[in-house]
Amino acid sequence: MGAAVGAQLRARGVTVLWCPAGRSDATRRRAERAGLEPALFPDLLDRADVVVSLCPPAGAEELAGRVASHGFAGRTYVEANAVSPERVRRIVALFPEAVTIDAAVIGSPPIGGKRPTLYLAGERAQRDGIEQLFAGTDVRTHSLGLDPGAASALKLAYSSYQKASRVLAALSYGAAQTHGVGEELLAIAANRSSSYLAETDYIPKTAARAWRWGPELAEAAALLGEAGLPEELMLAAATSLDRWEGARDAHLTVEEALELLRRPPPDG
Structure with missing residues (x-):
């Protein structure tokens, strides 16, 4: 540069x-x-x-x-x-x-x-x-x-998404490829043209669904581990979703959802 x-x-x-x-x-x-x-x-x-x-x-x-x-x-x-x-x-x-x-x-x-x-x-x-x-x-x-x-x-706010999402993409593709469904994963991804980063209105929906997304990502971490891939990033995402405990099916604003995300973890 x-x-x-x-x-x-x-x-x-x-x-x-x-x-x-x-x-x-x-x-x-x-x-x-x-x-x-x-x-x-x-x-x-x-x-x-x-x-x-x-x-x-x-x-x-x-x-x-x-x-x-x-x-x-x-x-x-x-x-x-x-x-x-x-x-x-x-x-x-x-x-x-x-x-x-x-x-x-x-x-x-x-x-x-x-x-x-x-x-x-x-x-x-x-x-x-x-x-x-x-x-x-x-x-x-x-x-x-x-x-x-x-x-x-x-810079760091942008790169935290940009670079971490690249790692997540590698992990996701690696897991899919291990099970012979790599091309199918790419076909699904090709149907999207926008960036999640621009979809801030989805943050409250993520909070409302954290109760079931967290366990799903924990299972995804196990999938990565079974494929010989690092699972720590996926486990960290699952742990982050724990911050939204109690927000199940709630109708929050973006700021309300972010405020919950900033609070100490449930077992803190």
Whole structure:
């Protein structure tokens, strides 16, 4: 993602620096193809007006600490990793003399006509500056206001569904395939064209049916186990449905259903 985003800026004539120290040969080749300029880490920080952090989430806070310890003052740090709002606030605190923008990239890397969106939260002037930086590129921008953590919350809320649903799809297909009905499962799925994520009106219906869905998913977990597939995710879904105990056949609003989902588990 980093090289692809950098390539978009290079196409606009923006100088994009990167630090090759400790990076793989594959990463180096991507950076070279993107036209990124290699630089030592201290030199990069001395020259950059804006630093965009796009790295594995586990290293985001450590990287921010390295940048902050160099004396990154009077400039803009864009925290664009999939980290929690709490972690974003800790990173913001590292830069008392710089402006930190909470950002999140949602979508595929901007290659071959793909157009991801860079969501931005933070001080308006700096948000506007980042929007202008990416104007005319395949990286679209969208402002989420002043609250640091808003972009990261949006990213994790979306990816929690997107990525977990991919795992569930693999488990479901694996179970069906084990029993020789994989093609039939795909035929059923092909009849749907919309995303469950967009069907928020179904949340109360899920709550009302949790009393029978929970045991069904527990049985599905057993099916996965018998097929040699991991069952923990399905068991966790069944446990989540336990939060809706007492909602059987109830007529709830979306907010009422979510409030029940937030309460402690029945045996808590």
